[in-house]
Amino acid sequence: AQSVSQHNHHVILSEAASLELGCNYSYGGTVNLFWYVQYPGQHLQLLLKYFSGDPLVKGIKGFEAEFIKSKFSFNLRKPSVQWSDTAEYFCAVTLSGGYNKLIFGAGTRLAVHP
Amino acid sequence: EAGVAQSPRYKIIEKRQSVAFWCNPISGHATLYWYQQILGQGPKLLIQFQNNGVVDDSQLPKDRFSAERLKGVDSTLKIQPAKLEDSAVYLCASSLDPRGGTDTQYFGPGTRLTVL
Numbered sequence: 001a002q003s004v005s006q007h008n009h010h011v012i013l014s015e016a017a018s019l020e021l022g023c024n025y026s027y028g029g030t031v032n033l034f035w036y037v038q039y040p041g042q043h044l045q046l047l048l049k050y051f052s053g054d055p056l057v058k059g060i061k062g063f064e065a066e067f068i069k070s071k072f073s074f075n076l077r078k079p080s081v082q083w084s085d086t087a088e089y090f091c092a093v094t095l096s097g098g099y100n101k102l103i104f105g106a107g108t109r110l111a112v113h114p
Numbered sequence: 115e116a117g118v119a120q121s122p123r124y125k126i127i128e129k130r131q132s133v134a135f136w137c138n139p140i141s142g143h144a145t146l147y148w149y150q151q152i153l154g155q156g157p158k159l160l161i162q163f164q165n166n167g168v169v170d171d172s173q174l175p176k177d178r179f180s181a182e183r184l185k186g187v188d189s190t191l192k193i194q195p196a197k198l199e200d201s202a203v204y205l206c207a208s209s210l211d212p213r214g215g216t217d218t219q220y221f222g223p224g225t226r227l228t229v230l
Contacts, residue, residue, distance in 0.1 A: 004156070032215045043117065044157075044205065044221040051216040090156050099169050100145065100212030102219060104156030 002027040006091055006105035013081055013112050021076040021108050023091030030096035033074040035065055036104075039087045047089070050074065051096070061085070086112045116140065118222035120206050126228045132194040135225045139187070139208030145169075146183055147219060148191050149205040157205055163189065164212065193227075201229045 007022035025031060032051040038044045048059025055067040065076045074091060091105040119138040127133050139146050144165050149157035160179065162170040165186040174181070178197070183189040193200055203226050207219040 036221075043223050044207075046218050049216070049218065092156070094215035096215055098215040099162065099164075100209060100215050100217050100219070101159050101162060101170055102147075102149075102157070104158070106154065106156050 002031075002093065002095070002103050004091055004093055004103055004105035006089075006108050008108050009106065011108055011110045013110070015083055015112055015114055016080050017112075019076070019078040019081045019085070019110070021089055021091075021110070023074045023076065023105060024072050025074070025091075025093045025103075026072065027093065027095065031093045032096055033065070033067060034092040034094070034102065035059065035063070035074075035076050036090045036092060037087050038090070039084075044090070047076070081110075081112050083112050083114050086110060118206055118208055118220055120204075120222040120225055122225055123223060124226050124228075126230065127196055128230050129198055130195040132192065133196055133227060134190050134192045135204050135206075135227075137189045137191070137206030137222060139189075139206070140220055143208035143210055143220070144186070145209045145212045145217070146189050147207040147209075148181055148189070149207065151203045151205055151224070153202070160191070162212070169212070196227075196229045198229050201227055203227070 034049045035047040037047045050057045090107045092102045146163045148160045151157040163183040181191045203224040205224045206222045209217040209219045
């Protein structure tokens, strides 16, 4: 069965530090990849997604992610975090050609201290 | 544009009781999803509707969970009878067109269920 692994459950950073959150998936076929974010008290919302083309994808609020097919990875990065980036981040996949069933990782809680 | 609406936001029940959740998707979205998110885990798809029809209910515990989507708009998810392990946040999401697997899903605020 397909699965998604997020390496870090909790990350604590100071403002201006760089961020990289790991995500790996297990599936032999073609996938579409997503990062969703949930800010405190808010809904889950899309940060960025990749389904084809340039494997470096840019999303909202300065986030980017790189798809490395050989490593089955889709890591999320931001060069300089802000206190407002404190949130829970979820990596997810759907199967290409499928019906949009999102398979989520367990999430990473990020706390950014001023 | 109005987002996905869910009610109630919180519900506390005792085990073996019944409970129902309601979802109103974004206008014009043909696809509606119900996810279960247990504390410390990512959301897990329970059921997916395309208009009135069920696309995927492979992870729905059908002995106690049921869902319907009347007239291809609103949806209700019911649990009868509830068990302690059903304590979770139930998320509703909607999207325009699920074909191909690239469509963005828009999530509601969720219903937090506590079963005592």
